[in-house]
Amino acid sequence: MRKATLDLHAVVSEAVNELVLAFPERSLRHERAGHAVVEADADRLVQVLGNPVGNAVSYGAPDRPITISTSGETARVELAVHNEGPPIPANPVARLFEPMVRGDPQSTGGRGVGLGLYIVREIARAHGGTVHVRSGVGEGTRFVVVLPGGEVGSGMRVTGWMRELAGGGCGDWVSRG
Numbered sequence: 001m002r003k004a005t006l007d008l009h010a011v012v013s014e015a016v017n018e019l020v021l022a023f024p025e026r027s028l029r030h031e032r033a034g035h036a037v038v039e040a041d042a043d044r045l046v047q048v049l050g051n052p053v054g055n056a057v058s059y060g061a062p063d064r065p066i067t068i069s070t071s072g073e074t075a076r077v078e079l080a081v082h083n084e085g086p087p088i089p090a091n092p093v094a095r096l097f098e099p100m101v102r103g104d105p106q107s108t109g110g111r112g113v114g115l116g117l118y119i120v121r122e123i124a125r126a127h128g129g130t131v132h133v134r135s136g137v138g139e140g141t142r143f144v145v146v147l148p149g150g151e152v153g154s155g156m157r158v159t160g161w162m163r164e165l166a167g168g169g170c171g172d173w174v175s176r177g
């Protein structure tokens, strides 16, 4: 992984522009709120976005928009993908994050083998983050990836005088709030 300090709004906005070209028949929206700085690998973030968007295209209501949102505060940043349509046919839905699990084993709708959401979870974890899904009749499906905010001074890192105060070498005494 090649982590760098990134503006999630900007990385996602660029990726959405490419997804719009990949899925010209679909309406993709990007909504952003707050301040979304992360310490992350940009290519991996694009993958984290691409999987749920691909799923939304494969399994969601074809004539309804797919909404991608990025939002954040200093210590917590979110990337979410929402689609309308029938809910995920899996119980419990959290099982979908296990490898090779598909909602409907008979389904011919998607193109995958059930690894997509597993990869999303592994990438989220590699960034100190988590992934959640909520799906129901009438509300559609929403995937949310939560990442720690990556801004210097957010309490995520120990630098400068704080490191000296801690006697150097100690990286974990500031809480991750």
Ligand SMILES: Nc1ncnc2c1ncn2[C@@H]1O[C@H](COP(=O)(O)OP(=O)(O)O)[C@@H](O)[C@H]1O
Pocket (backbone or CB within 6 Å): 051, 055, 056, 059, 060, 083, 086, 087, 088, 089, 096, 101, 102, 103, 104, 107, 110, 111, 112, 113, 114, 115, 116, 117, 118, 141
């Ligand atoms: N947006 C969605 N709407 C409905 N079902 C979904 C959605 N996203 C994922 N699923 C269900 O979750 C399963 C697992 O997704 P994924 O890990 O991407 O594997 P794959 O797409 O290869 O089947 C899918 O087979 C599908 O049943």
Ligand SMILES: [Mg+2]
Pocket (backbone or CB within 6 Å): 051, 054, 055, 110, 112, 116, 117
């Ligand atoms: Mg998939």
